[in-house]
Amino acid sequence: MKYNLIIADDHKMFLDGLLSILNSENDYNILLTAKNGKHIAKYLEINPDEKIDLIITDITMPEMDGIALNKIVKKRSSNIKTLVVSMHNNPDMIDNLIEHDVDGYVPKNAEKEELLKAIQTILSGEKYFSREIKDIYMENKFSKKKDEEIKLTQREIDVITLIAQEFTTQEIADKLFLSKHTIESYRKNLIAKLNVRNLAGLTKYAIKMNYVEH
Amino acid sequence: MKYNLIIADDHKMFLDGLLSILNSENDYNILLTAKNGKHIAKYLEINPDEKIDLIITDITMPEMDGIALNKIVKKRSSNIKTLVVSMHNNPDMIDNLIEHDVDGYVPKNAEKEELLKAIQTILSGEKYFSREIKDIYMENKFSKKKDEEIKLTQREIDVITLIAQEFTTQEIADKLFLSKHTIESYRKNLIAKLNVRNLAGLTKYAIKMNYVEH
DNA sequence: CTAAAGATCCCTGTTTTCAGGGATATTCAT
């Protein structure tokens, strides 16, 4: 009995690559390939009883990304395994995926052999995460402990946002109907709290946190 | 006579996909696959007389990226065509590539058919750029006219980069072995040139242009 | 060759940031 797989990736050529790898093995039956998660969600809805063993998915896709897809899949049936194949090495994204219970993660620059190993491992019921992904995950957990708890208050967020929008202290004070001294206090606290040296550091933080356009 | 191709992409699985597509055609002989530009540069150096028709390359790769590779290739021989296959749709990057005289650009989410068409077109001596890429390029040229040619010199880039890395004027001066006054001049010019108000604006620009991590 | 652009340096002021102290009132959870 072959395993039934579904593949989602918005990069057609990459899909072709995956297909050619999987077809050269004889254990896998590709039920469906899709260029976003929505197609798959629909397929699952229409075929609620079909035996599906594994869904291989990219993270960033139009319409519905891999994370949303995984959520839907895991909600429907925990029998369907999910393997993420992506080039993202953003720690928060990896964290997110692991917490959403994906069964494996292999970077796109992995060798064909690793991909096949990941698939086999997952189909046998275990999880598979590449060394690289595990390292990033651990590193992240570890360093999080260090800076831990950099939580800004709403007021601080207001201030840092305006700072990153190039307003001077006086202008920010006027906008928020506060004293210039107050803004100076906030700025001082922000610099200390975020462990940066000046406006450039605050600006970078604001961008990283998406408080401002960039 | 088959055409001789070289392929560079740091995503192994994508490479496999390309290979399987190209091997299913019978016109192409793959001389070399590489996961960064450096390998190819070395190959070109070692085999200066080999007939190479086309190099297919990704943009972002470790060690040596597609842009640097293209520069080397075009400097060595204009007989070697270059086709970029990438998922980037950053207008400046596309602009950069076109100005560096690549022969074509196909996004990674293109169909296999388009890729093959691009290869054939380029091998016949014409250029091939996907509709999508052309649109982005044009759009960019058009809007550029509005904010008018903001070109920074290398020195200015050095300075704005260090500014965005939170160094003070004095520190930057020391790093670049320049007078503090010089850095102040650069900062002043940058603020005027980029139409921003202060360090926050410079920092945002540096991030947008990818001069610093964020 | 000449003009423009780039890289370097300098000056004078003013404004702003930054570091380091404090203060008071309110809110919120234990």
Add this chain to the structure above:
DNA sequence: ATGAATATCCCTGAAAACAGGGATCTTTAG
């Protein structure tokens, strides 16, 4: 109810940024 966190405001002095001038030399493009 008490103490911690938050929001607000204030001060001083030093350092840095910002505005608006110039100057000189080299490299580059027409």
